[in-house]
Amino acid sequence: MKKLNIGLIGYGFMGRAHSNAFRQANHFFDLKYQPVLKAACARNEENVRAFANSAGWESYETDWRKLVERDDIDVIDIAAPNNVHCEIAVAAAAAGKMVLTDKPLAMNGIEGREMVEAVKKAGVPNMVWYNYRRVPAVTLAKQIIDEGKLGRIYHYRANFLQDWTISTDLPQGGQALWRLDVNAAGSGVTGDLLAHCIDTAIWLNGGISRVSARTETFVKERFHNLTGKVEPVGIDDASLFMCDFANGSLGLFEATRYARGHKALYTFEINGQHASIKWDLHDAHRLEYFDHRDEGKLRGWRSIHVSDNGGDHPYMDHWWVPGLQIGFEHSFIHQVADFLKGLETGEVTQPDFENALITQNVCDAILSSGKSGQWVQVEN
C-alpha cells in the first residue's frame, strides 16, 4: 500500500466532501494507493483547527504557500474559491505536487490555459472535481450511450435550478457567500451550475461548437460582507443558452438560483433516434430510459433503480444490496478511487485540467454571448 499525502485548501462544503472521499475510498475499493489526510489549510486558524479535528486531518496550515512547500505533501487539493485556483495550482505544479481543484477550473479560459500549461510542464497528475460524472446513474448513461444504444442524437437538454438567492436580504461575499461575489467566483450560475451541466454534456454527447446565451441579474445590488456596503451584483443570477453540438444535435441549457421549489435540480435528457435517457439529481439513484425497439404495446420510460451490486450498475458492487441508495458524497469517493486507480495503472483520470478547460471555454462563450446577444463560437 502506497501512502499518498494530501494537503487540502479550504474547509467549506467542498472541503468536507473531499475529506470524506479521501477517508472512505480505501474502505470500499481495493486500491494500491491510500490517501493520508496530512494537512488542511485555511486562513482562519481557529476554524481550520476545528475542521482538521472533526474531518480527520493530521495537521493544519494557515498559509497555502507553506502547504505547497511542505515535503510531506504529495497532492494539493484546492477546495477554495475560484479566484485562487490558478495561482495555487500553478505554484503547486511548480513544486512538483499533483494538483486537484474544485470546479470550475478557473475564473476564465486565460487562467485555465495557464493552469494546463503548468501541470503539463511539471508533468504532474491533475484532476478537476466534476463529481457528477461518477454518480452511478450518470456513469450508466455514459455506458449506454457508448454502446450506441441511442443511435443518432437529436437533442440534449439540461438545467440546474436552485432557489436560495431569491431574498434580496441575502448579502454577497465572504466565507459562505463568495459564490455571489464576482471577484471571488468569476461568474454566477454559469461557472457554478452550468459548468456541471456542460461537463456532463460534453462527456456524454461530445463537443459544443457555438452558443447563444441570455444572462440576467435579477437582484442588481446586495450588501457586501467584505466592504460593509451595498454593492452592485456582478454575477449572473440566471443563465440560459442554446447550442450546437459537433455531432449535429441541438442543446438547450438553463441555470438559475431563482426557481422556487428546486434545491439542486440538475437534470439532463438526451434524445436519440432509437432511445432516450433522463436523469435528475433530486433522485440521483434513478435513470430513466426509453427504448423505441421495445415491443410496441410495452414501450414506456423505464425507471432504473441504479443500485445493483451484482455487476449490472457501475460502482454499486462496492456498496450495499439492490434497492438501497447511496448519497451525494459517494460521487466524490468514486472520483478518488478512480484517481488512485489511475495512478496505479498510469491511465489519466478524467476530467484533467486540459479536459476541464473545454468546459471553461464554453462558459466564457456563454458569458460573451450573454453580453453581445450574438451567437459565439467556442474556442478550441
Add this chain to the structure above:
Amino acid sequence: MKKLNIGLIGYGFMGRAHSNAFRQANHFFDLKYQPVLKAACARNEENVRAFANSAGWESYETDWRKLVERDDIDVIDIAAPNNVHCEIAVAAAAAGKMVLTDKPLAMNGIEGREMVEAVKKAGVPNMVWYNYRRVPAVTLAKQIIDEGKLGRIYHYRANFLQDWTISTDLPQGGQALWRLDVNAAGSGVTGDLLAHCIDTAIWLNGGISRVSARTETFVKERFHNLTGKVEPVGIDDASLFMCDFANGSLGLFEATRYARGHKALYTFEINGQHASIKWDLHDAHRLEYFDHRDEGKLRGWRSIHVSDNGGDHPYMDHWWVPGLQIGFEHSFIHQVADFLKGLETGEVTQPDFENALITQNVCDAILSSGKSGQWVQVEN
C-alpha cells in the same frame, strides 16, 4: 343499422355515465346496433324530466314497472341503488328485455342467483357494469397476462381508497347518500369498492377459493335522511381481506372511505415469476410493467402511456393521437360498444350476470369472515 331502444332507471352519477356511453358509442365505434335513448325513469318527476332533457332521453317514466312493460323498450338498464337490482332485473327478464345492471350484481348471493336464473330462463342478453375492465390500461394488462408474459403468479394486491365519509356530520340515506344506508346498499365498501377490485382480480388472475377478512365501521351512527333521526350505521366503512387464488397466488385487498388524500385510488399489482404489472385509477392511462428478462443494467419499471392509436393499445385506435388521455367515462363507452358488438356476433359480453355472481359470492364470504374472524370458503 339496428336500433336498440334503451330504458334507463336512475339518474345519478351512474345514470349520467350510462347515458353518455349510449350516446357516444356509435360515433367512435363501427357497430351494427345503435342505442336509442328511449326513456329514463325515476320516481321524482321533476328531476327525471330535467335529467331526460339534459342527457338526451326521448321520454321519461316515474314507475319502473311501466318502463318494463313498454313495448318500445328493448333493454332495461338499472342504474339505481343495489336494493332494487334484483326485483327490477327479474321483472325485466320476465318481460323479455335485455337487462343491464350497475355493480354489484345484487344485495347478496341469494338475490344474485335469482337474477342469474331469471335471465337464463328468459334467454335474454345481460351484463353488469364492471367498467374498469375496459379502461385501456387494464385491458392491456389482461392481454399481457394472457400472453403468459408474467409466468407463475405469486402475488395479487389491490386497494380502493377514498376519503369522503370521514366527517361525522355526513348523514346517511336518500338520493346522494344511499351508499351509506345498509338497506339500500347491502354493504359498505365491500360491495361498492372491493367488488370492483375483485371483478378485475378474478378476470386477471382467476378464481378466489377462500378469504379472511376484517371489516370495520368507524362512525357508528349518523343522521338518517329518510328517518330524520340519528341511526346506527349498518355498512362497513373499511374492509380488508387476505385470500388464496385457485392458481396458488396470495391476494391482499383493502377498501376504505377513510384514507385521507385519496379520492378514488383504485390500484392493483400482480407479481409473476418473470414480470409484474401495476395500475392506478388516479392515473388511469398508465400501466406500469417490469420485465426481469430485460437486459440487466436496463431493467426498470416501465411507465406505459396507454394512448397509442396505431394498434398497440386496446380501444385507443378509436380515439385521438398518441400521448392524449381519455377519461373515466370512456370505459363505459367501451362497454356499450362491446355489448353491441356481442349482439352482432352472438358472443356473450362479459361480465354477464353469471360471471358477476362470482364476485358477489366473494363479497358475501368477506362479510361473513369479517363477522366470524375465520377463514371462509367462497361458494361456487
Add this chain to the structure above:
Amino acid sequence: MKKLNIGLIGYGFMGRAHSNAFRQANHFFDLKYQPVLKAACARNEENVRAFANSAGWESYETDWRKLVERDDIDVIDIAAPNNVHCEIAVAAAAAGKMVLTDKPLAMNGIEGREMVEAVKKAGVPNMVWYNYRRVPAVTLAKQIIDEGKLGRIYHYRANFLQDWTISTDLPQGGQALWRLDVNAAGSGVTGDLLAHCIDTAIWLNGGISRVSARTETFVKERFHNLTGKVEPVGIDDASLFMCDFANGSLGLFEATRYARGHKALYTFEINGQHASIKWDLHDAHRLEYFDHRDEGKLRGWRSIHVSDNGGDHPYMDHWWVPGLQIGFEHSFIHQVADFLKGLETGEVTQPDFENALITQNVCDAILSSGKSGQWVQVEN
C-alpha cells in the same frame, strides 16, 4: 334554447374533436344556445359522407364556398390545413357568419391581420381553438396566478416534445401528413406545437417582447405525396427559443418531433418569488404546485389531482366525482361551452382572432430569428 347551426370544414383529427365538442357541450353544461351539427365539408365526397354519418352531421358539402353561402349556417368552423384558414375565414366573415378556426390563426402575421380586420369589419364573433387553456389544470394555474400567489415571476419554461417524424421513410404532404408540407402548414413545429406553448404562456405570464431562436430541419428531404417525388423539406423539425417577457421574466421554449419517448409532452413551469407551478399534458389532470410559504419541514411539490367536482376545480363540477379523470377532448367541450355562454352574455370568449394574432407574431419572430441568428423584437 336557441339553435346555432354549425358548418365544419375538415374531418381529420381536429374535425373529430370539434364535432364531439359540439355534440357534447349541452349535455354537461346548462346553456341557452345549442349547436346543431348542420353540415360537414371536405373535397372528397366519399370520405366526407362517411365522416358526416359517423360524427353526426346532418348533411355534407364538397366545396367550402357553398357551405359559406348556405343560409342555414350560422357558424363556420375551420378544421382544415393552415393555408386555407385566411381565405375561408375572410369569406365567412364577409358572409356574416361567426368564424372559428383551428390554431395557429394563419400561415403568418400578414394573413392573421387580414383575418382580424375581416371579422372586425363584419362584427362577427370569432375564436381560435387553443384548447389547452381549458384543460382544468391549466385553468386552475391561471386562477392561482391571477390571485397573485406566485409573486414576482422569474422564469417561464415550456416544451412540446413528440417523436413521430424520426423515420426518414415518412413522406410529406397530403391528407394525414400536411403538417410536414410547408405549403400547407406554413411552418413545422413552430406553428404546430410552439404556438400552443406561446398561447398558454402569454395567457399566464403576459406579453413576449423579443426572442432569440434556433430552428433546425433534421431530415432535409422526404418523398412528397402530392408531387410523387422526393422534395426538400421546408418546415422546421425542431424550434428552440429564449425570450424576454414584458414582466421581466425569462422564457425558454422548445418543440420538436425528434424526442424519442415523448408523444405529446407539452409541459410548462413558472417560477415565482413565493410559489411555482408545473404542468404536463401527459398527465393532464394533475397540476404541480410548490409554495415556499408552507411550513418549512412540510414544504414540497404538491401533486394536485384536478378532479374535484365540488367547486374547487374549474369545469370539473360538470363531470364525474373526485379522483376520476376526464380526457383530451374535454378541453374542446369546455371551449364550446364558454363560446356559447359568451354569445349569451355578450362577453368575448378568448382567444379571439385578435388575441391569437399575438401568438402568430411571436411565431413569425421565432422563424425570423431562426434564420438571422439575431434577437428579434416581437411585432405588436
Add this chain to the structure above:
Amino acid sequence: MKKLNIGLIGYGFMGRAHSNAFRQANHFFDLKYQPVLKAACARNEENVRAFANSAGWESYETDWRKLVERDDIDVIDIAAPNNVHCEIAVAAAAAGKMVLTDKPLAMNGIEGREMVEAVKKAGVPNMVWYNYRRVPAVTLAKQIIDEGKLGRIYHYRANFLQDWTISTDLPQGGQALWRLDVNAAGSGVTGDLLAHCIDTAIWLNGGISRVSARTETFVKERFHNLTGKVEPVGIDDASLFMCDFANGSLGLFEATRYARGHKALYTFEINGQHASIKWDLHDAHRLEYFDHRDEGKLRGWRSIHVSDNGGDHPYMDHWWVPGLQIGFEHSFIHQVADFLKGLETGEVTQPDFENALITQNVCDAILSSGKSGQWVQVEN
C-alpha cells in the same frame, strides 16, 4: 473525548454497515464518545483478517467468546445470524459489556425475554439496529405525527417487497444465504422484513393488539449448502397480516421475496383524520404528505425532499446542502450518533432490547396465526 472500544461479530452486509457507522459518526456529529474499531470477529480467519483490514478494525478474533472476554472491549456488536444473538448477548452482558445486536432481536420471544433479562440484570446499555427509524424522512414522519397533525388514525399499511429468491436454483444456508435457512434465521420474511415494518409501525402508531396472518412457502425445497443435500425449506417466503392497533386503527402488512421488480420496496402509509403520510425506501429521501386543511383547490400530496440542512429536517444539518441525498448507510451513522449521545446524557437510546421484544412478540403472533388461521392476541 472518551474512547469506546467496539468488538464486532460478523462481517457480512451488516458488518460492513456497522463498521462504516462507527468510523463516520464523529466526523459528522459533535460527540463526547468516540468509537474505536478494536476487533472484528468471525470463524473464518482469512476472511475476517481481510475484512478487518479493509473496514479499518485494529485486530480480529475467530472465537466470539474470546472477544467477549477481552478487557479492551467496551461494546459487543452482533452482526451475525439470528440464531447466535441470544447466546452471545447473554454472555456479553454477563461480562459487563454494552450489547448491540442486529434485528430481529432473537429467534423468538422466549430468547428475546432472556436477552432483556440479561441486560437488565447486568445494567448495560443495549440497542437493536432497527436502522430505518433514523432515515431522516422517517424521523420526520414521527415528528409530524407527534405534533398531532394527522388527528385520529384510521389506517396503517406497510409492505416490504423483494424478488431475490424467485429462482428455484438458489440454495439455502451458509455464509450469504443463512436467511433462507430456518435454523439460522428462525423465520423467513417475517423476521427479516416484516420486523422492520412492525418496529416502525409501533414507533409511529403505537401497539398492536392482535393479528391474523397468512404465511406461505412457495419453493418447498432447496439445496442446502451446509448439508449438501436438497432439504425442505422451513422459512416463510411470504407473510401477510391484518392487525388491530391499540388506538383503534387497522393495519395491513405484507412482505415477500417473490415480488418481481422490487428490490427493497419498504413502504408505509398512515391515514389520519386530517392528514396522511407515505414513505418508500426506494426513494428514501422523500416523504409524501397530504393535508386536508390546505386550501381546497391547492390540496395535493406533497413530495417533501428531506434534505434541508438549515434545521427543518432531522439529521440533515450534519450533511450537505438542500437537494442532495444521503444514502442507506447514513441511518446507521445516525443510530451510532444517537447511541453515543445517549451514553453522554444518560438517556436510553431506542429501540433497546426491551422495546425490540415488542416487535418480536408480534412476529411470534404472526407465525402462530399463519399456522392456525386464527386471530392471535399479541403477548405483552
